[in-house]
Amino acid sequence: MEIKTSQKNYPVYLEDHPLKHFKKGSMDKILLVTDENVGKIYLAPIKDYFQTQGLEVTTFVIHPGEASKSLIGAEKMYHVLLGEHFTKSDGIVALGGGVVGDLSGFVASTYLRGLPFYNIPTSLLAQVDASIGGKTAVNLAEGKNLVGTFYQPEAVFIDPYYLETLPELRMAEGFSEIIKMAAGFDADFFAQLNHFLKENWEDERLEIIEKALTIKQHAIEGDVFDNGQRLKLNFGHTLGHALEKNSEFTYSHGEAVALGMVAITKESERRGLTKAGTTQQLIAILEKFNLPTTWPEVDMEEIMDTLRFDKKGRGDTIQLVILKEIGIAEIFPVSFDAFSMWF
Ligand SMILES: NC(=O)c1ccc[n+]([C@@H]2O[C@H](COP(=O)([O-])OP(=O)(O)OC[C@H]3O[C@@H](n4cnc5c(N)ncnc54)[C@H](O)[C@@H]3O)[C@@H](O)[C@H]2O)c1
Ligand SMILES: [Zn+2]
Structure with missing residues (x-):
């Protein structure tokens, strides 16, 4: 499926093993973001996969839940990106539910005014809803999703297999x-x-x-x-x-x-x-x-x-x-x- 927006068009791969469609392009390294629940099950094999594609992979694991979708969470990620010398030609990959996706998308859209973003949604809600449409966000004390951007991913990879472990x-x-x-x-x-x-x-x-x-x-x-x-x-x-x-x-x-x-x-x-x-x-x-x-x-x-x-x-x-x-x-x-x- 191809999503067409006035910002850009991008593919959504919905199938078993959709990551086979991943293209490294000109990226040298990626920040692979997940949360503890998802990371425990899927981080190691996914990290391996990207490494075999010739990418240098830095991982970033957040606590599960809305509280992580914050400006402080975003700032921590910026520091890691800077520490690892990420440039505009590197990328961010979200592996998780809507919290991981919204936060990673927000960082991807703002770090150096934007670097390539890939989404691998693992919750049903993220697979059918949060991962497409290009909305990114973080929460403030006053409410949810009060700060955010519209930023489209390069590609979305949806594998229903992940849902087998979803509560x-x-x-x-x-x-x-x-x-x-x-x-x-x-x-x-x-x-x-x-x-x-x-x-x-x-x-x-x-x-x-x-x-x-x-x-x-x-x-x-x-x-x-x-x-x-x-x-x-x-x-x-x-x-x-x-x-x-x-x-x-x-x-x-x-x-x-x-x-x-x-x-x-x-x-x-x-x-x-x-x-x-x-x-x-x-x-x-x-x-x-x-x-x-x-x-x-x-x-x-x-x-x-x-x-x-x-x-x-x-x-x-x-x-x-x-x-x-x-x-x-x-x-x-x-x-x-x-x-x-x-x-
Ligand atoms: N950007 C958008 O357009 C959009 C749309 C709807 C919702 N959202 C946002 O999405 C968030 C909600 O998304 P969510 O429901 O995915 O929440 P979530 O990311 O918190 O995930 C829900 C829980 O399921 C766990 N989980 C996810 N995938 C799993 C898997 N495969 N196996 C085991 N555990 C798994 C997570 O660790 C978490 O504990 C909210 O912050 C909401 O604002 C964004
Ligand atoms: Zn909703």
Whole structure:
């Protein structure tokens, strides 16, 4: 698959052993970034692979988790790059989930104003979502992803084999985003997921990942800077983000998005904006993938306060994403005051 953006085009290899397509080009060395969980299992063989390609490999292993996606984390990486005399013709390779990918991409885009970046996503969420689209980010104390760049990789290598070691909750989180994409863009894919049986995962995983990626690809192409079509990928994310933040991250991102999709659809359906029965279809599929569907007892006023500061609110208007029906997402601009009356 080839991703076309106004910044550049790049290949996404989705298959068993996709790294066979890696081309060293003019690079002499790479910084191979991973986290402790992924590194423990995959760092040694991947490092070996790049060395056999004639590259000098420096490794950089972060603690797993959001806290590592920080300016301090980025700065540590800059010092290593400088210490090892990395120049613009060397590269950075991310091997891990979205945390490793976002942080490495951010460093790759800013060190010496940009060096080649390669991504090997190892979580389902990173494989279907975070690894394409070119968004990089670090977190600040005030919130997630507040500092970042748009920077496209040279290539993305997706091997579903890595998912065999991914914990179940993390698998469910990836499915939350996949269900979001199907619900918003592709009714046939939604139906396929409805019939999906866990024991068939190994046979179907390439196809499922490819369908999700294709939806993301279409949504981002022609909208690299996140203002039109791509917004529809935020289905479930407006309320989801606020819940995630207000619960102090007791809900994982995927769980919060699942709850956000249900909550917004329930309300839009009640208002006649969404085809009757859609909420029930969503609930059924989310339950099937072990995702929560019952909005917790939280103070909606606090949720609204958090939303007010959400960077996605442009001025006083929220670009709400609702479903017209399964497979058709719509942007529904609503004033903040009107929206807060919904709940
Ligand atoms: N750039 C984007 O467009 C974009 C899109 C969505 C999400 N994100 C970002 O991605 C991050 C979330 O990504 P994530 O869910 O991959 O989180 P993550 O990177 O924290 O990975 C989740 C956990 O799974 C472990 N893990 C990953 N792959 C594994 C494997 N193959 N085997 C065993 N363990 C494995 C990790 O060590 C970690 O503990 C967030 O920071 C989010 O902001 C970015
Ligand atoms: Zn998300």
